[in-house]
Amino acid sequence: MLPAIDAYYRNKEQVQRDEAMRSCGIVAQTLMLAAKSLGYDSCPMDGFDFDEVGKHINLPDDHVIAMFVAIGKGTKEAWPRPGQLSLDEVVITNSF
Numbered sequence: 001m002l003p004a005i006d007a008y009y010r011n012k013e014q015v016q017r018d019e020a021m022r023s024c025g026i027v028a029q030t031l032m033l034a035a036k037s038l039g040y041d042s043c044p045m046d047g048f049d050f051d052e053v054g055k056h057i058n059l060p061d062d063h064v065i066a067m068f069v070a071i072g073k074g075t076k077e078a079w080p081r082p083g084q085l086s087l088d089e090v091v092i093t094n095s096f
Contacts, residue, residue: 017064024066031069041074 009016032042045068053065 020064021066028067028069031071035071039073040071041078042069042071044069 009019028044032044035042048068050065053059054063059065
């Protein structure tokens with residue numbers, strides 16, 4: 001099994017990065033769910049200057065930032081999400 005895993009990732013920077021981003025997404029969701037279970041609110045954040053943040057935190061060259069997750073006590077209810085599709089527009093049952 002290990003040789004197959006090694007062959008899948010070795011010298012394939014995009015595959016490695018894709019896996020890192022998937023793993024970061026799973027970690028972020030788990031962190032957000034854990035925060036909610038403790039009574040905190042959270043929000044995944046994007047849209048910042050990744051390179052500039054990397055400089056400020058002395059991020060090593062072989063690391064990447066996937067996202068931020070803000071966690072704290074909410075001060076008001078979240079805004080409703082505009083333009084959300086109805087369930088029957090996004091769920092396909094037993095076919096494509």
